[in-house]
Amino acid sequence: LGAMLYHLLAGVPPYNARTATEVIAAAALGKVIPLVEREEGTPLDLVAIVERAMAPVPAKRYPNAGDLADELRRFQTGQLVSAHRYTTAQKVRRWIKKHRAAVTIGSLSVVAFAVTGTLAIRQIVYERDAAQYERTLADTRRQAAEGLIDKMLSDVKVRLVQIGRLDLLANLGSQIREYYATLATIPGGMPSGDVSRMAVAVELIGRAERDSGKTERALKTWTDVRDQVAALVGSDLGDDTLGARAMLARLDFQIGTIYQGRGKIASAIDSYQTARTGFTKVLAQAPNLRQVLLHAGENHDRLGDLLRNDGKVDKSLAEYTQGKQLRHRAMALAADNPSEEVLAVSTSHLKLGSVAQMRGDTKTAFAEYDRALRLRETLLESQPDNVEVQERVIDVQNTLADLQRLTGDDGSAIKTYEMARPLLEGMLHRDPANTSWKRLYGNLLADIGFTLLDDGSFKAGLAELEHAIAVQQDLIARDPTNASWQVDLSRSYTRAGDGHIYLGAVDRGIKTYETALELRRALTANSPKNVPYRRSLAWSYAKLGNAYVHQTELAKAMASHEQALEVRVALVNDSPQHTGFRNELASTEIALGRLIAAKDVKRGAALVRSGVDRARTLVAADPFNQEWKETVTQGLISTAEVAKHAGDLVTRRTALEEAIAIATQTTAAAPHNAQWPVFLAEIHAGIAEISDPQKAAASWRAVRELLEPLAKAGRLYALKKPLLDRARAGR
Template sequence: MSDAKAFRRLETLFHEVEALGPEARKQRLSELAQTDPELHAQLTTLLGGTQAGGAQLLDDLAESSGALLAEPAAMPERIGPYRLRGELGRGGMGVVYEAEQTEPMQRRVALKLARTGFLSEAGRARFLAERQALAVLDHPNIAKVFDAGSTASGQLWFAMELVRGQPITQWVADRGLSLEQRIELFLPVCEAIQHAHQKGLIHRDIKPSNLLVVDQDGRGQVRVIDFGIAKALESADHASSGATRVGEAVGTPEYMSPEQASLGEVDIDTRSDVYALGLVLYELLTGRLPIDPDTVDDASFGELCRRVREDPVPPPSRVALAGPSAIERSALRGDLDRVVLKALAQDRERRYPSASALADDLRRVLACQPVMAAPPTLAYRVGRFLRRHRLPVSLAALAGLALISLTALTYWQAGIAASERDRARIEAQRSEAVVRFLQDMLASVDPAQAQGRDPTVRELLDRTRSSLPEAGLDLQARAAVEETLATTYVSLGEPESGLPLAQAASARLREALGPEHPLTLSAQHAEARFYLYLGHYDQAADLLETTLVGRERVLGVHMDTASTMHNLAYAYAEQGDIERALALDYRQLELVEQLSGPGSEEALVTMSSVAHGLTMLERFEEAVEMFERILEGYRQHLGARHPNTLSVLHNLAYLTRAMGDSEAAEQRYREVIALRREVLGSEHLQTLNSIANLGALLIEQNRPEDARPLIEESLRTRRSILEEGHPDVLASRLDALRLRWLDGRSEGLAEELRALDEQISAVMGNDSDLARLSASFAEQLSARQAR
């Protein structure tokens, strides 16, 4: 170790140990006596003298070692083309200033200037590595480097993007983000680090203060900063610089990987960054790090390193959550625990191999798909099989939930009597029998049994359905299987195949348990939904009315009761009885608010049904008031740019237009179009709906030049992604004809409109809004031609 390096280490330890309490100081010195007796002796001498004597000894050591370690001089006025405005911060390698570039363009930047005494070979190599690292990185979530150079005295500097943001943990805490929002905010961090790894760079100091979030139109965007200790993986220039040597830890202690905490005894690779990402994720979910925060302050550096290397990481769902922004433990159990613990495996061979692999598993969590961190059981193999056949993964979860619900409802019915507990135990055993039966059915996915053949999902379902009579299941268990298979057919888009199974399940439970048993009512509710799927609204309404009476009597104030109200209101609306549907929606809203609280996400969904009912009845002012309440709630729960929030903005624009305020409607449509383009993309159907609606509004205002680009874009894009007979394409074609009429290009227009009107009637019927609009336009055209 060079004299300069030895001095820097001694100086750091002196200030560290000097600040410790008596017990912690004694422990730290004891560790040093074992690991570095010479350094221990020097440090003991320093600490044994007066403060002034210790400082003098440091000065003497500095002079004898040749280490010019003075703090940076007063802030220069200019460096290169940059005028310095003030200090932003300082670290081990230099000072960061806010600066203004004056030529060839004007902009504010962050300028990093190496310390005057930063002359050691390793230190200079690290600064150069940071400068080079940022120069080759090009990612929207990594702060950009603009320029680099050196002063007349040889001080290194570089200018980079000035990021005015909050540490990611602070951003999350201040806004109380939901679990999904936290993961979505974290995913770009993984992508940015993966980009750096692909460029041959390791960050090695990933922590919240280096992950800054800036507000962009109400939505957070992360910027990764400070590659100050980044290591070039394959750079021969830096290989000899000894950027990490035995006995030297690089990084922030609390966010070190076990490899970093080994003090250079183990080489560092990209999986060290994966570990640090896991730590940040852990903190985002729980509000704290795995090491007990109450013990960090008093622990010596050596003790922290030992704990990082050796102490097991507790699952996030089992630690004491810190701060009001932490996610509830129950939401962390299962897959999130598995993902975080895989990222934080002390043996790096068991970690995710890359930052992108971690991100992929988090996306699976958001999509309710099986995660790679879970053991490869049959259930997970089945899940992958279903995804390969484009069947929604929620299908597997739905089947499991159906079975779990059977057990849960039985336990609810059981109460506390001993005989009823025995009954609950029997019901649980029956549910387990159902699970085993379904596992046997899906076992053909196993290559050992499939023997190279890849059966379709439909074949699996049909095979299971035909084997039910010989399955030996009792009435309740067979009903549970029938209900599960019926739901599976719906997921395949074949509700007509599932209806007989749903009917059979409902009948079996009614026979076995009676008409008002919770399981019977649940099966009836499921059967009624098949009638809704198939458009048999009268049958659906009759069965749902019976189910609602039973659920109100048996369950009372319960979400299942609210669910039946919701579906019955839908049936009434499809029958054309909007007033009756709206009255039931109001009852449902009162019940849901009683259960989950006003302004809850469940209440907001119900409020949407109420708002749409008010709109259909042309009670526009009441609808606007309701949608504005929903908008406020969605902004709080989901964020200002969430697709659901944008849908409410779209509805408000429609209502404003319907109320005759064209100017305000245009402004709202333009706002939601801009946001939907950014969030969903220009080819998303919701974006196209807003574009088409604004185009139609401009046609009504006789502004063909303003309407033309909107109408042409909506028609062109809808045709590229939808069939020619899709209602949205038909609507855009009608708008295009109306635009031609405004332009005065009416040749052949009547014939084209007649052919289009026939298509609209065939696809949507004569009572649809589009059919009425087409008929109205035909009358206008005919009247004009008659003149």
């Protein structure tokens, strides 16, 4: 702060250095050209304040920012400052200046018998003019100091955001609140200009508190200042209150982020909708406020996210589209280097891509994600040390990798995820306490681990997932009320359960699934209508159902799948356009139908047929998505199994022939995927069971050729090794 004061007063930095290392060295040695030499007219007491703030020895500096602020206020109001040593003559002159009226009256009393009444009147006029001068001087000093503070606040914010250390401001929150509380006690209350300045400062402090994991404190910070700003504005909708009303909308938005993070979706939506109304009214009155346009666009995105998570695809698209339009308006108003606007527009591409992906339009989703990534990488080239841009690049890379994984390209997905790892680890090395980055890192580890499992690297994948769990548990220990972090942890537990199952540790896999289920039940109990919670709950039921089959606990397996079916039917009924919901319902229908067929062939066949038809519709609309093809393939294998119970050889053969065509094509398209060779081997084994000896031998040979390479590489699921043993025995 002392260096910034010096820079602002002198017009040049205090240290003549070219690199960060040289700056640190110069600061340590105290190599600074005295401010009074740079700016000869600078008041000596202000020079003393700057020199103390920049003292090389920490013990000689101001203990904290609050003490520095108090010293600056004393300077503003003409009081003595502690940093300056005044001579007796200086003190006398300041005392006379401060008590000019008393000194003048005393002097007049000495010569009262020698002067006329006219002289007395002239002295009164002089005193009036002097008082006016003092007031003007005080106002000028205050305005200059406030301008200095505003400049410092703005500059500090930009610099801290760029290096990812906005959290450093969190510790100033109580001091800033105390400062403005003191201002509020002055006669007549705090001036409106100070209220607006306070709102800007406190909004920033709240962000720092939230990002450092102090969400309760951030919520109080924002709600308290919102009340003060709302009281100032009242019902005044004039131009003079535009800034305050825009800040009210921004505070409503920030309050909504806290509610959303805690899983209080209804409260979050209320806050975002209130913010949207506020932004809309301000922009209707002043349509070219660039920062308000950007903030309003961000608010539309938040509403779109909640609608998308709720399965309301069309409504979410409308919100994202409005946000994009506002951002393009802001870009048109920006200067030559609109980095903030470019980031915002790239976010709109990312959001629109997510809607396309949800609708099953993988090609459009890839195109939108690629646009977002190119915009952000362009910014990163020009600002390689800006961690905010780095974080945004990582966000797109992870989203793109997710889609690569869904299309069966595990190798590319792993490479894309790994591109993000060094950037994120470097950011965390710089600021280990940043909860946003830590959450991003935990999710990245989980995504890498999950993709490694799909690729057949079971031990490596499980190790990444266990690392992710440790990171996420640490986050929850900081804030047990954060529902978003609990969702992340439950997902990692579920994926780790997959890893244990693949390695043959079924009991441990079930326990891990049950841990995830407990978290998800608690979340759903607190918010029964929350769609993402219900969706994750259905996943836990489905995973447990599949695991119970491996233990031949068929009653438990069917009960779990029935629970998953109930939830997924309701989700699809509420959001029929959501392709993910439809595919998950199809998967459950197929799994449950296959189990039930042993006792109830009619219902089992109906469920499997419904699942296959549902998945076929998805594949027809989006032939790039391998997940849909996997569901169809599993459905056809289950169709053959149900036909086996019914003694229907024709249906059994037809289903397997269709399945082998799909699986052969998909395996060729995703040669590194460890799942599709197993699916193909299962189909060949089914064909071997219904073929003559010669064709059966060829089918068993095909099974061996598919599974032997996986087994040698340690990429074959432990539970599929018996199938390889059958193939080796030719039966």
